Amino acid sequence: MRTRIFLMLLPLFFAFSTQTASAVAPPSVSFLSRPTIIPIEIIKSGHIAIHAMINGRGPYRFIFDTGAPTLLISERVGKEAHILPSDFRRPFFSPLGNLGEFSVKSILLGRAAQKSLSADIWNHPTVEELGKMFGRFEGLIGFPFFAHYQITIDYKARTMTLVPCVFIPDDTKKKMVNRLTQGGSAKVYLPSESLGIAVTKSATDEAAGVVVSSVLPGSPAEEAGMKTGDRLLTLDGRWTDSVEDAYFALTAVDATRDVPAVLLRDGKQVSVQVKVKPGI
């Protein structure tokens, strides 16, 4: 009996252990997820080829592309997998062959499934050209799919591991149109932690880092051993080559632990650990 209970609990432990690796979920929510490991093919051009089921059809061969902010699917699969409506007529105007955006019911890579994603149905010239040399491709799997997963790409082992993560991607096209119609805006940095220093950088200063122009007595920075005149090179692993970089790095710090900083003092690099504190 005990063994049976243990065996029943085992998958749970497994699920939890994979979840700790992807973390970030708020504590009140527990996500039970198993990783999917799929083989990848590295074609001679260095691209990653994978197989995906589209609307239950396939598998079809795609290029996995972290640089693609959209999904692209060929016209052939658009028809075969019923992404295009049965009465679909090619529009009179389809620039470069792009037939427009359509909803895909499901995309499946190994066990990793996403439902209701938008994809452009398009025989993309470059994808076609690649296909002629390395075997047919039916499009690109990009951001709208992979954003839902913690993805581990191992070029050497030729595998890709997918574990669902807690990230809700926004629509690339809407985001772009908003940016262009509403214009840019000024960023205001509101770090929640404080160091107790001021940093500067003159316009002609092209060296790495920013100059620490003051370190206040009693501050976390002073306790960590930072000194006026030091150059701050990195904060929490991020380069601080401009005042903005420094504020960005501070705004992004993981305050649950000591924050590493690298300083340049008298030509030597000095590493310190800062216990940042909430403040204004």
Add this chain to the structure above:
Amino acid sequence: MRWYFFCLILLLSASLPGYAAVPLTAPVTASEVNSAPATQPTAGISVPYKLTASNHILIRVKINGKGPFNFIMDTGAPAMFLRVPAAEKLGLKTNSGGLTTIDKLEVEGGVSLKHVQCVVETPYQIEGMNAVGASGVDLDGLMGYSVLARFRLQIDLSKDHMLWTPVNFNPPPLNAGRAPRNERPQTDETDKKEANLESMGGLMKVLGPLVKPKDYPSKYRGFVGIELAESDGKVSVTKVLGGSPADKAGIEPGDVLESVNDHNVHTTLAAQNAMAKTFAGQVANLVLHRADATMKLSLTCTEGM
């Protein structure tokens, strides 16, 4: 205007497999793969990134100690591509095939590589996106297979870092880059379509200035010089930093912060947010309690973090 967005979307969706028509890498033979030394257990490197306005993964690199340069992490690019103007500024010499070798390549977070081959070329997608400010930053290149393949890459957009673990795998050296489109024969229909697509980059460059969102300088919250803690809905001062505006105004540890800029505050975050529009040189209005006394202070914020 709609048509204009359409061009942009074509460019975006075209990102970024465009550089593959001629394989840039020499064929990998089985023996080459097998001869790679066994993987040593190596610690992963935390590589910070930002997701751009165009939903690209942006990493920063330094080339021969100069930079940082903005790169898109792109498994759809066969190699590292660097924009021509950036390469010229760095004084990188290219061979007849448009390749250069970078002595030292660093990626933010602690990746450092020596003697890295790189294609010096301005991808049309980068040219187009920069012209309209599509990604919110100026892009300098693409980081593709020839560099990425040396790592096991863990990408999780719910975190602000990736994990790059060296895997002791050296991708084959690059062959010469390919000739610019206009110097290549257009052999068939696909080629012509691709040429049309590439021309979008130039088109966007012309149209870009008409719609490129204006860039505003970034701002930083003004500095008061107090550390805060919250309990039972009260925000109290735990420390006053020497010489700060708070110190000069007479704030002491133990004082309870009641309001900031006329906003009652019950959490540290609320106190910080109430300061969101108070920059260095501007006045912050604070109300504090000490014992039974109430103090209303107006203090001028300094620069600081």
